[in-house]
Each structure stands twice: as structure tokens, then as C-alpha cells.
Amino acid sequence: MRKLALDDTILLKIEKPERYVGNEVNSVMKNPDEIDIRFAFAFPDVYEIGMSHLGLQILYHMFNERPDVWCERVYSPWNDLDQVMREKQIPLFALESQEPVRNFDFLGMTLQYEMCYTNILQILELSGIALHSEQRSEDEPIVIGGGPCTYNPEPLADFFDLFYIGEGEMVYDRLFDAYKANKKAGGSRRDFLLLAAGIPGIYVPSLYRAEYHADGTLASFLPLCEEAPEKVEKQLVMDFDAAPYPEAPVVPYLKATQDRVVLEIQRGCIRGCRFCQAGMVYRPLREKSLKTLEQAASALLKNTGYEEISLSSLSSSDYRELPELMDYLMEICPGSGVNISLPSLRIDAFSLDVMSKVQDVKKSSLTFAPEAGSQRMRDVINKGLTEEDILEGAGKAFEGGWNKVKLYFMLGLPGETEEDIKGIAWLCEKVAERYYEIPKEQRNGKCQITASSSFFVPKPFTPFQWASMNSREEFLAKARIVKEEVKAQLNQKSIRYNYHEADVSVLEGVLARGDRRLAPVIETAYKNGALFDAWSESFRPEAWSQAFVSCGIDPDFYTSRSRNTDELLPWDFISAGVSKDFLIREWEMAKKEKVTPNCRQKCAGCGARAYGGGVCHESQG
Known part of the structure; x- marks a missing residue:
């Protein structure tokens, strides 16, 4: 019978103990004596967020289909349990077996959002695994990262042994087979990393060297050995019907974000x-x-x-x-x-x-994503949506009984003008007007329009990867323009406007287009207390600002600076x-x-x- 890693005295004192006990419906249990590879699959955020992630469920199912592999799940302990685990020196454990993560062959992490980077270090530290790949011993797990953030893995290069670039269904079997073969042959950790580098889609950061110009831009990025390819090709599932898919996913005890x-x-x-x-x-x-x-x-x-x-x-x-x-x-x-x-x-x-x-039309709201307030900006971003499309869709929705609409926009897009910014309020007003054009007896109560704006963050492998990014002050100034313009509209009482945290967006921008020199900043911010940065109540901007200063890194270099298209970018070694x-x-x-x-x-x-x-x-x- 399984023994829980946390005793009752701890479980009764922490928030949502169901996050840590495992044994949910459809979770997979295996005999550890009958398998060759133990894989701890970590999601660097709380259980409810991680359990809502489809990619984790797909790979959990796929790995456990192999009789020689047991894949178990790991999530970031919330702040209350994090403190207890440090005080009582309880190692981070996997949910299925409740055994320490450090005892596993692999620790895999899915990297979905830049603001979870400090949680990666939390998982490593609580597991008793060296933060830096170069300092890991032969008996520590191989640490591998996958997911969308690996399309620029460089800010995290120091912390991972491997990165998987692309869709996970493709080459994990080859990676596991290589691990078994290396183990059987008595090979070392480095021997396995050299083998892994030869597998398509696998990037081994330690086998590459980055050099920089005097102005801070990247001068060269080259492999250090013949096993490492100059270009790492993303892996892609082409036969989508044949791809693994869980028909019996794990069902959590408590309500997940996507339940x-x-x-x-x-x-x-x-x-x-x-x-x-x-x-x-x-x-x-x-x-x-x-x-x-x-x-x-x-x-x-x-x-x-x-x-x-x-x-x-x-x-x-x-x-x-x-x-x-x-x-x-x-x-x-x-x-x-x-x-x-x-x-x-x-x-x-x-x-x-x-x-x-x-x-239920009376209860639900419809969501439109115009992304920009003006047609000019929608053409700039290639949204493929006209104002006529938006108003016609809203009109049909209102005639169908809906009265609640959510509109999503971005502020800080390349080439944006004040008129484009005010256009967000003007478009909301036009949608409200469309509602009140309907005969009163056909309306479903008052019109409710919720407009939300996030702040534009340029991302790798997009046409805007060369664009400059607004500062925190510029973002907030633009949000104030929208807010004031909403107040000036005839139907202002029908419009509610909110916007994302500007300082979070700026940090996301730094990490999204960063290079290897950011690893010390992430580590220093973590040691300064940064954790669960994606959560408003936990985000500590001062921990990050102090880290940038102490590491001698100017965040503006990664955000407000526009790039020339001939500049070598940190992610150019990836073929996407x-x-x-x-x-x-x-x-x-x-x-x-x-x-x-x-x-x-x-x-x-x-x-x-x-x-x-x-x-x-x-x-x-």
C-alpha cells in the first residue's frame, strides 16, 4: 500500500491537500521493480492549472503505454506547502508513488509560460537536484524541457540537460531507447547527452557556445562537437489520426481550471x-x-x-x-x-x-477577439477581421438572445497611434449601439460589454520578433487613454474596461526574447523570493528589478530595442x-x-x- 509523503498533521494545515495525495481516477500505478525508466513529469504551477493542460495528459498516456516506462506527475507546491517542505526537509515527490523526484531517471517539465520560470528552480531545489546541469551527478535525473517556451530555450539553458523542440508524440521512444542502451552499456551521463543530441528535435545546451559582440548582440552560436547539429529541427505529427490520445485521462479530486x-x-x-x-x-x-x-x-x-x-x-x-x-x-x-x-x-x-x-443564452457571454480597435491596426497584425464582420456577428448574437459580450484587445502593437488606441473605446461603443438598435421588446435586459486589453509581447518565430516593445509606463499611459475614452462614450455604462499587469508583460517580454545571460537573473530573482510570478498575489517585481541590477543586465536591451532582420537571434539555431x-x-x-x-x-x-x-x-x- 502507498505511503503518503505528507502526514495528516501537514495535510490538515495546508490549503487544498487534495493537490498532493494522488490516486485519482484513471491515474496509472505500476510496479517499480518491473520497469526500466521512471519519468517524473512536472508542470511548474499549481495542480489545478497543470491538470487542465492537455499536452501533459497526452504524454502521460503515451509514456505509460510503454510497459518499461512509468510516468508520474509532479506540480509546484503552493507557498504554504513550500514553506513546510523546506522547514521539515521533505523532498518533492511524485503523486502516483509518493516517492522523491530525485530517485527518478528523468524529470520532464512542460514550459508553457515565461512567468513560470522561477517555479522551475523551485521544483529542482525541492527535489534536491542541482540547479545547474553542469553540476549534476551521475545519479541525478536527466532534466528535460518541452512546450512552446522551448522555441527560445536560451534563458533556461543553464538549468536543463535537454530540450525537446516540437510536438512530444514524435521521438520520445527513441530517447527512452537510447537511455536504456546507454545504461546497459555502462555509459555516463555525458555519453547519454551525446547520444541524445543525435536524435532529431533534441537540443543539448551544454554542447553549444554563444559569443557576443561588444554591443551585446549575439555574434555566433555554434556546436562544440560533431554530435550536436547546427540546426535543431522541430518535430511534427503529420498523421494526426494515428497520434496517441488519452481516452481515459486522469480526473482530479478538486475542481481544475478547465474542469x-x-x-x-x-x-x-x-x-x-x-x-x-x-x-x-x-x-x-x-x-x-x-x-x-x-x-x-x-x-x-x-x-x-x-x-x-x-x-x-x-x-x-x-x-x-x-x-x-x-x-x-x-x-x-x-x-x-x-x-x-x-x-x-x-x-x-x-x-x-x-x-x-x-x-444557456441568458447566462453565457460571447467572446470576440478583434485584437485592435481600428481597421488599420487589424490589417497591420493580419487579423483578417473587418469592423463589419465584428458588428454583424455581434448583431446576430444580440438578435439570438445574448446581451453579454467579451472583447479582447492588445495595446502596444507595432506602429500603433493614439487614434488606434482610442479605437478600442469607439468599437465597444459601436457594439453597444448595435444592441440598442434591436427593438426593446426583443432585448434580453441591459447590454454588458467587457473589454480587456493585454499588452503586446513580441515572440520568437513571429513576424513581430524584430519589433520593439513598450515600457511599463507607455503601456499604462495607453491603458489610461482607453479608459478615459470609454468614459466619453454615450453607452459608457454598458462598457467595462480592464487591462493586464504592465510590469508582468514587460518581464515576459524580457524572458521571451532573452539569451543565456538571463539565467543568473532568473536564479537571483528566485533567491530574492520570486515564485509563482504568474499569480498577481505572488508577483514580486522588486525581486526581479534587484536581480537585474545585481547581475548587471539591462532589461531594456531585450524589450525596447528594435532588431534588424540580419541580426543573429538567440533562437535562430532552431528550424521551426x-x-x-x-x-x-x-x-x-x-x-x-x-x-x-x-x-x-x-x-x-x-x-x-x-x-x-x-x-x-x-x-x-
Whole structure:
């Protein structure tokens, strides 16, 4: 019988002890004496956030399908337990076996958000694993990172033995087989790292050297041995129907952030928004067949007991068989009391018709993402959405009974003017006016428009990767302009405006485009008390500002400085499918305020067409 790592006296004193006991429905238990590899899969945030992450569930299922591997889950202990574990010297443990993470062969971490970087160091330190890869002994786990942040892994290079670039379903089997072979041959930790470097998609930071110009820009980035390739190619699943997918995912004891069945219908996007990293690096679009999705949906609902199913993709409206899939879901769900969630829809007549059938119109709100207030800025960012589209969609929604609308915008976009900024308030006013054009007897109460703006953060492998970023003061000044302009509108009482934390966005910008010189800053900030930076109540900006000063690093170098397209970027050693030539062309198109058609209208020659040995079907019409 399992012995819990935390005794009752501790569990009774901490918030949400269910986070740490494991043994949930569909969790996997194995006999450690009958396996060859133990893999601790960590999500550097709290349990509720990590349990909502589909990628972790997919790899947990895939790894545990192998009889020689036991994959267990690890999450960041919240501040209360973190303190207790340090005081009582309790090592961080995996949920399934409750055994210390340090005893495992691998510690894998999914890197979803830059503001979780200090939590990575928390996991390493609480596990008793050396923070720096070069200081790890032969008996410590191999530390590997994956996920979207690995498209620029350099700020974390000192802390990881390996990074996996791309989609996890592809080469982990080869990595595990190499580990077993090296172990059987009596090879060292370095021997394994050299073997791993030869596997496509695996990046070993210690096998590369970065050198810098006097002005701080990157001068060269070269491998130190023949085993390490000059270019690391992202890994891509081309046969999406055959890709592993959990039909019996782990069901948490407590309510997770996304407390529902998740059905991934496609991966990638045809839209080409110039600010969107996911839309670029997950190209080309790959769809699952209707038959595969029908089978998966039925199994997921049966094996979990959830009362809601959510369709997962970057743009659900672009799934070709969405009408047929919705017919099937509405056939199997209503009788069982299961709700259907439809995120990432473009608001058109079909979408509204479907949502009216699967949502309680009186309770739910519709979400639009215009991203910019003016048509000029929407053309700059290649949103592919006109003001007419927005107002027509809102009008149809209001006529269908909705009265609550959420509008998402960004501030600080390249080339933005004061008129573009005020355009956010003006667009909200036009949406409100559209509501009050409906006859009073047809309205569903008062109109409620919630406008939210995040602050633009340039990301690697986007056409805006060369753009300068606003300062905290500039962001806040722009938010004040919007706030004041909202107050000047006739329907101001129907409009509520809020915005993201500016200092968090600036730090995200530093880490997103940073290089290896940021590792000491992250470590110093962590030692200064930075932890759970993604949580407003835990974010400590002074811990970071002190770290930048003590490490002699100017954060403005990574944010406010614009780059030339011929500058060597820290992530240029990664081949991500989209070519640099394409990104440069799109950067120039943005400056000219010109729109590029989506992939189904016309192939833009992004480089993803034949990536991964497959063909981009979108380019064939």
C-alpha cells in the first residue's frame, strides 16, 4: 500500500491537500521493480492549472503505454506547502508513488509560460537536484524541457540537460531507447547527452557556445562537437489520426481550471496573425477525422464522468467537419446532461446557431477577439477581421438572445497611434449601439460589454520578433487613454474596461526574447523570493528589478530595442518550419499595412508546406 509523503498533521494545515495525495481516477500505478525508466513529469504551477493542460495528459498516456516506462506527475507546491517542505526537509515527490523526484531517471517539465520560470528552480531545489546541469551527478535525473517556451530555450539553458523542440508524440521512444542502451552499456551521463543530441528535435545546451559582440548582440552560436547539429529541427505529427490520445485521462479530486473533457480536433492554424507564435510554430494545420473524434468523444465521456466537453484548437471554426461533429455531439450529449463548450470560434451565423443550441443564452457571454480597435491596426497584425464582420456577428448574437459580450484587445502593437488606441473605446461603443438598435421588446435586459486589453509581447518565430516593445509606463499611459475614452462614450455604462499587469508583460517580454545571460537573473530573482510570478498575489517585481541590477543586465536591451532582420537571434539555431524569409516578408507587409490571405485562400510560401515529411493540404485548396 502507498505511503503518503505528507502526514495528516501537514495535510490538515495546508490549503487544498487534495493537490498532493494522488490516486485519482484513471491515474496509472505500476510496479517499480518491473520497469526500466521512471519519468517524473512536472508542470511548474499549481495542480489545478497543470491538470487542465492537455499536452501533459497526452504524454502521460503515451509514456505509460510503454510497459518499461512509468510516468508520474509532479506540480509546484503552493507557498504554504513550500514553506513546510523546506522547514521539515521533505523532498518533492511524485503523486502516483509518493516517492522523491530525485530517485527518478528523468524529470520532464512542460514550459508553457515565461512567468513560470522561477517555479522551475523551485521544483529542482525541492527535489534536491542541482540547479545547474553542469553540476549534476551521475545519479541525478536527466532534466528535460518541452512546450512552446522551448522555441527560445536560451534563458533556461543553464538549468536543463535537454530540450525537446516540437510536438512530444514524435521521438520520445527513441530517447527512452537510447537511455536504456546507454545504461546497459555502462555509459555516463555525458555519453547519454551525446547520444541524445543525435536524435532529431533534441537540443543539448551544454554542447553549444554563444559569443557576443561588444554591443551585446549575439555574434555566433555554434556546436562544440560533431554530435550536436547546427540546426535543431522541430518535430511534427503529420498523421494526426494515428497520434496517441488519452481516452481515459486522469480526473482530479478538486475542481481544475478547465474542469471538462477536452477533445483536440485539429492542430495548427490557417489564419497567420502576425503576433501569434502558436499560429506560426504549429503550422501546417492538421485535422482529425470525424470518425476518430466521434470515437474519442464517446470514450472520454464514458471514462471520466465529466458534464462538459470542450473542442480544442486555435480556431475551431476552421475545422472542415465542424457541422457534422456538432450534430454527433448534440446527439450523444443532451440526453446525458453534458454541455458542449466551443472556444476559439469565429462569430458567424453557423457558430451562433450552434451555440444557441448548446449554451444557456441568458447566462453565457460571447467572446470576440478583434485584437485592435481600428481597421488599420487589424490589417497591420493580419487579423483578417473587418469592423463589419465584428458588428454583424455581434448583431446576430444580440438578435439570438445574448446581451453579454467579451472583447479582447492588445495595446502596444507595432506602429500603433493614439487614434488606434482610442479605437478600442469607439468599437465597444459601436457594439453597444448595435444592441440598442434591436427593438426593446426583443432585448434580453441591459447590454454588458467587457473589454480587456493585454499588452503586446513580441515572440520568437513571429513576424513581430524584430519589433520593439513598450515600457511599463507607455503601456499604462495607453491603458489610461482607453479608459478615459470609454468614459466619453454615450453607452459608457454598458462598457467595462480592464487591462493586464504592465510590469508582468514587460518581464515576459524580457524572458521571451532573452539569451543565456538571463539565467543568473532568473536564479537571483528566485533567491530574492520570486515564485509563482504568474499569480498577481505572488508577483514580486522588486525581486526581479534587484536581480537585474545585481547581475548587471539591462532589461531594456531585450524589450525596447528594435532588431534588424540580419541580426543573429538567440533562437535562430532552431528550424521551426516557417522560414525566416517568410517572417521577414510578413514583417514588411505589416509595415505597409497589407493583409496576407489565409492558407485556404492562397499559399503564402511560409515553409511549412512540406515540413516533417508531409504536405500542407491547405495550400492545395
